[in-house]
Amino acid sequence: MNTPLAERMRPKSLRDYFGQKHLLGPQGSLTQMIANGTLPSLIFWGPPGTGKTTLAQLLAKENKRPFYQLSAINAGVKEVREIIQKGEQAGGLFDAEPPILFIDEIHRFSKAQQDSLLHAVEKGVVTLVGATTENPSFEVINALLSRCQVYILHHLEKKELEQILKGALKADAELNKKKIQLVESDALIELSGGDARKLLSLLELVIQNQKTQKIELTNALVFETVQTHTILFDKNGDFHYDVVSAFIKSIRGSDPNAAVYWLARMIEAGEDIKFIARRMLILAAEDIGIANPTALVLANNTFQAVSAVGYPEGRILLSQCALYLACSPKSNKAYKAIESALEKVRETGNLEVPLPLRNAPTELMKELGYGKGYQYAHDYQNQFVDQEFLPELLSGIQFYDPGSNSKEKSIREFLKFRWKDKYNY
Numbered sequence: 213m214n215t216p217l218a219e220r221m222r223p224k225s226l227r228d229y230f231g232q233k234h235l236l237g238p239q240g241s242l243t244q245m246i247a248n249g250t251l252p253s254l255i256f257w258g259p260p261g262t263g264k265t266t267l268a269q270l271l272a273k274e275n276k277r278p279f280y281q282l283s284a285i286n287a288g289v290k291e292v293r294e295i296i297q298k299g300e301q302a303g304g305l306f307d308a309e310p311p312i313l314f315i316d317e318i319h320r321f322s323k324a325q326q327d328s329l330l331h332a333v334e335k336g337v338v339t340l341v342g343a344t345t346e347n348p349s350f351e352v353i354n355a356l357l358s359r360c361q362v363y364i365l366h367h368l369e370k371k372e373l374e375q376i377l378k379g380a381l382k383a384d385a386e387l388n389k390k391k392i393q394l395v396e397s398d399a400l401i402e403l404s405g406g407d408a409r410k411l412l413s414l415l416e417l418v419i420q421n422q423k424t425q426k427i428e429l430t431n432a433l434v435f436e437t438v439q440t441h442t443i444l445f446d447k448n449g450d451f452h453y454d455v456v457s458a459f460i461k462s463i464r465g466s467d468p469n470a471a472v473y474w475l476a477r478m479i480e481a482g483e484d485i486k487f488i489a490r491r492m493l494i495l496a497a498e499d500i501g502i503a504n505p506t507a508l509v510l511a512n513n514t515f516q517a518v519s520a521v522g523y524p525e526g527r528i529l530l531s532q533c534a535l536y537l538a539c540s541p542k543s544n545k546a547y548k549a550i551e552s553a554l555e556k557v558r559e560t561g562n563l564e565v566p567l568p569l570r571n572a573p574t575e576l577m578k579e580l581g582y583g584k585g586y587q588y589a590h591d592y593q594n595q596f597v598d599q600e601f602l603p604e605l606l607s608g609i610q611f612y613d614p615g616s617n618s619k620e621k622s623i624r625e626f627l628k629f630r631w632k633d634k635y636n637y
Contacts, residue, residue, distance in 0.1 A: 216416065217412045217416040218408070218412040218413055221380050221412055223266055226270050226274060229267065230375055230408070231263060231365075231366070235267075235363055241361075241363065242267075242363070249275070253333050253340040253341070254341045254360055255348050255352065256341070256365055259365075260345060260407050261404075261406070261408045262406070263365065263368075268312065268314040268341040268343065269281075277312045279312050280313050280314065280338075281314045282316070284321045287315070292328050293328060296329075296338055299311050299313075299338040310339050311338055311339070312339050312341055313338040313340050314341045317343065319346040319348070319484065320484060326352065329356060330355055330356060334359055346487065366406075367406025367407070369406075373401045373404060374397055377411060391426045392429060393426075393428050395430045396429065396431045399435055400415060400418075403434070417437060421437050455474055455478060456478070459488075460495055462538065463537045463538045466542065468535045468538035471534045472531055472534055475531060475534050479527050486519055489518050489530065492511045492530075493508070493512055496510070497547070498547045499543075499547075500540050500541070501546035504541055504619065510533055510536055511533055511537065514532070517529050543619075545612060545613060545614060549611045550611075553611045556606065556611070560606065563603035563605055567585065568585040568586040568587075568599070569601065571583065598633070598634070614637070624637050
């Protein structure tokens with residue numbers, strides 16, 4: 213059978229749907245909507261394999277609405293307008309409930325494509341249900357986002373994954389052609405990462421690679437199968453984060469060859485170009501930082517440029533940035549400094565701001581000593597004067613420790629000259 217196991221096991225009703233109790237439990241938001249017979253436009257935001265598409269289909273079925281599905285990867289304004297036209301005709305002829313337009317990976321829609329939805333959503337011609345793995349605050353235009361309710365879906369819990377696994381082994385006709393005994397489920401669940409589709413894909417892979425009719429599913433068998441079969445990067449989410457992780461770690465490890473290989477894997481799989489650029493933007497600050505401040509500038513420019521250019525030319529920009537970051541000196545000192553400072557804030561709470569550092573916009577505040585004793589650095593030689601900038605309790609605590617790269621060595625000398633009597637630089 214050509215239909216994947218994950219598709220064969222897609223729930224046919226909300227009773228068969230696993231997970232997302234915060235939405236579908238007795239007090240869940242969607243439960244209340246279904247009970248009231250209302251369904252506004254929605255955006256489901258969550259990781260792959262958490263049931264976004266299935267939930268959209270079941271909501272349409274529960275509300276007896278026509279259901280139209282588009283993928284933002286291969287649909288455009290033309291396809292959107294055709295469905296909107298159907299919604300207008302249905303409403304005009306029968307005064308029916310508006311159809312549900314489900315757009316998978318809505319974050320891949322351009323601004324123009326998202327704009328084409330606005331009027332129909334606002335007038336109730338269609339009820340939009342969008343699905344995204346990316347933060348809709350960044351990827352969905354404000355005008356459309358304001359017309360939708362956003363609901364977050366979470367990774368499935370171990371108990372729910374076990375139920376899905378056992379249900380598939382019990383109910384699927386293709387699997388029942390073999391005698392399968394589930395001895396251990398830990399490996400399948402661990403490798404799934406809370407993704408139901410990935411769980412069922414792994415199960416199917418293991419079963420298909422056994423030549424015997426009688427199969428004992430053990431952790432060892434699962435790991436052996438996965439390690440001996442190349443698992444390709446899946447643009448729909450399966451094994452997605454493993455490849456991204458390899459890409460980031462290759463850049464952090466200063467291996468440009470590995471970095472560009474994993475980049476090619478993501479490009480070939482159709483990964484969102486802005487997702488790749490965003491990850492490099494974060495890495496430029498976290499893993500390179502002050503060792504080469506230009507890295508952050510280049511990463512930010514790359515993010516802006518690929519957003520405008522798109523594929524296929526954007527692959528060149530991504531390659532240039534990845535190679536530059538991989539070949540750049542590394543420092544995680546900016547990352548470690550803020551983590552250290554956050555830890556101290558959580559430990560000591562909201563310590564008072566020293567009076568000299570406080571703003572004094574009113575006479576009363578001046579009378580209370582706000583700003584008194586503050587020394588304006590530009591009034592002193594070399595634009596520096598030794599004064600206290602931390603709360604008294606934290607005086608002398610050093611959060612930033614410059615790295616050993618050439619840039620931060622010069623910074624260390626600068627700070628040592630300025631603060632030789634206070635900090636250990």
